[in-house]
Amino acid sequence: MDPYQVCFLLVSDLTRLFAFTRQAASRPSPGDIPHPRKNLMWVTATGGMVGWGEAAVGTFEGPDRFTAAQRWFDDIIAAAIIDDPVARPGTGLTAFGTFSFSDTSADISTVTIPQRILGWDSDGAWETVISTDQNSNITAEPIEPIGDFGHVDWSAGHLDEDGFTSAVAETVELLARGEAKKVVLARDIDIVSEFPMDERLLVAKLTRAFPSTWTYLVSGMIGATPEMLASVRDGHLTTRVLAGSWPTTQGQEAAEYALRSSAKDIAEHRYASDSVLHALDIQASGPVRANGPTILHLPNVVHLATDFEADLAAGWTGLTAAGAMHPTAAVGGTPTDTALEVIDRIEALDRGRYAAPVGWMDSSGNSDWALALRCAQLDQNDPHRARAFAGGGIMERSVPQQELAETEAKFSAILKAFE
């Protein structure tokens, strides 16, 4: 086969996408989204995007799932025709992704380029249409009414409360023997609703209750996370590391005081921020600036937080940076390999896409990849079912009942959205 023919075959094999972005009159409301399921959403206090339809979907697995997803997206951009006079983060050809926590998870990592995106920021709103057909017209879809969930039940998943406190006690012993410094353990809760779960209602409730977080919905992974792995704008990366938490059941002030004076939480935070700093040393083209630890207040918990920022070195993107950081010691532990082995053996859950990168990337190199925390995975086959996850960092000084209370406080974020 001559080189010309090879080149022709490669180009014709690619999905050529046409993406057109235009200014829109106003930001969308949940009532503008036609269907209750299979939506893509990203909402913050200052902007957001909602998308639906599938112009292209990539699926990835194994240890190189992040770089493979980036290559897939880069190839699609190279072949695409993009008309984007709005040119702001999230405009043009934009994809939403959710990745598995573990290299060996049964849950596949997916990146979806929707057919339609409605976005907004503080400068205005836009609409993007993405299609394989250059002349495709937008046909207004009938809007299905937003539905309530009816009666909702939840029960222990694979690891119940006693199982979790025993797992914490076993991990504390192992830490005392010096086998690791920190291990993050999680548990899960099964949620069953009377009527189908409507994603539009869930996202509306999460954004109202947690306006300072990043609310996300990608391939049924839904939540409101306070932790950002890699947010990139024009090659500049910002990261927020969280670790060390206190429930606000006795009030915000009491929680802040308890957290500030807890040596266990301060040390726990240090492992997480060091793990991110270590990754940033390789990914940054210049100095890495740090601010923290400070206290992040959320309605249900307070956290120790450190923000980092740096310019990305050539060759890195938000997704490959997030992939190289993952799993940080905020969700894995220290040292990473030992912690992952302990998680596999003692927690023994398939975490699916919990505690892994979730977010979006656009054709200009902007992206937000947060950690999928305070979340539930909506069952993609049964609209009445979801599985919520929450965990916490276990240290040698951890007390099993306190760690359980911390997971309860963290669960309350997503469980309240189902009430």
Ligand SMILES: C=C(O[C@H]1C=CC=C(C(=O)O)[C@@H]1O)C(=O)O
């Ligand atoms: C693992 C979770 O939280 C992480 C993020 C913030 C604080 C954490 C902690 O204090 O343990 C965890 O590292 C979770 O919410 O499921």
